[in-house]
Amino acid sequence: MKSIKIIGLGILVFLSQQIVAQEIEKNNWSSSRPDGHAPISVMADHYHGKGGWMFSYRFMNMNMEGLLSESNSISNDAAHDAGYMFTPLKMPMQMHMFGTMYAPSDKITLLAMASIINNDMDLQMRMMGVVTPFSTSSSGFGDVKLGMIYKFMNKNQQSFHGNITFSLPIGSISEMDITPMSSPNEILLPYPMQIGSGTFDTNLGVTYLGQKESFSWGSQLNTTLRFGTNSDEYAFGNQVSFNNWFAVKATNWISFSARIQGLFVDEIRGVNLNLNPIMVTTADTQNSGGTYLNGGLGFNLYASKGTFKDLRLGFEFSSPIYQKPNGIQLERKETITVGLQYAL
Known part of the structure; x- marks a missing residue:
């Protein structure tokens, strides 16, 4: 009889623990819903439980066209x-x-993150009143990023975590192509056409997340710090990004999001002496960096069960709301980001 009571008490304790665990789980912020991840363009927005894996692929297409002198079209x-x-x-x-x-x-x-980058630029040369159009291109592996996310808090359907990432300068900073002045020889391409930074960079960020039954929101502050200069004696500008988003969980498999981002980029520090700044606007370091306010709309599709359980498809279309680049630069237009994320 005594053993039966002990067994019964053990079962009662076990069931009580399960009930408490379920209640805690209900009160935690959860990534297992379509809006459990930020819009697909936001990185380091979530973390995983012990033993969890995730593999992801993103494709981003960004377009720039026309010239701005600060915020004025020219x-x-x-x-x-x-x-x-x-x-x-x-x-x-x-x-x-x-x-x-x-x-x-x-x-x-x-x-860990790796990338392949393809750049194309259409330009024109004006000499003696004659305008000659031409194009240049560059492509290759970008810088590799390694880092970690640390969870500070997850309770009351709110979460707070920090991230630190180190960038390894794998990407090329010596991309070359032919121009009308150099033909048939190749010359070094200007700063925006290079694939990597050439510097060891650090990214620091904090992210706050909140959820309710049918909607969620988040804020993320990130800064990229570039230490020293690369082998060509320059470094791209430090930058600060502040993302805020709101998402509505329409069903258990789809959510819709709106995002706004403030982006502040410093000018290039130093000068590559192999580039002539009076030849082209993109070789002049005064024409780099700026202040940007971007807005985005997107959706997440999420499989919560079945063959594709924990597979997520994200899409976002974003465009500048306000932009004030330093000096003369191409005007930023639309950016489309599509991605797949699969958790194990």
């Missing part, structure tokens, strides 16, 4: 009149991003 002729022989017309950029995340504990999630 013609290519005006840029030529400012002393530049070459001026850019447009620049589409595509990036393929591959990511892996693994959580050795409930507090720490490790991450």
Whole structure:
């Protein structure tokens, strides 16, 4: 009889623990819903439980076209009149991003990211009153990023975590192509056409997340710090990004999101002496960095069960609301980001 009571008491304790665990789980922020991840363009937005893996692929297409002098549109002729022989017309950029995340504990999630970048730029040369259009391109592997996310808090359907990422300068900073002035020889391409940074960079960020039954929200502050200069004696500007988003969980498999981002980018520090700043606007470091306010709309599709359980498809279309680049730069247009994320 005594053993039966002990067994019964053990069952009661076990059931009580399960009930408490379920209640705690209900009160925790959860990634197992379509809006459990931020819009697909936001990185390091979530973490995983101990032993969890995630593999991801993102494709981003960004377009730039036309010229701005600070926040004012200007013609290519005006840029030529400012002393530049070459001026850019447009620049589409595509990036393929591959990511892996693994959580050795409930507090720490490790991450690694690699990318393949394709840059194309249409330009025109004006000499002796004659305008000659031409194009340049560059492509290759970008810098590799390694880092971790640390979970500070997850309760009351709110979460707070920090991230630190180190960038390894794998990407090329010596991309070359042919121009009308160099033909048939190749010359070094300007700063925006290079694939990597050439510097060891650090990214620091904090993210706050909140959820209710049918909607969620988040804020993320990130900064990229570039230490020293690369082998060509320059470094891209430090930058600060502040993302805020709101998502509505329409069903258990789809959510819709709106995002707004403030982006502040410093000018290039130092000068690559192999580039002539009076030849083209993109070789002049005064024409780098700026202040941007971007808005985005997107959706997440999430499989909560079945053959594709924990597979997520994200899409976002974003565009500048306000932009004030330093000096003369291409005007930023639309950016489309599509991605797949699969958790184990």
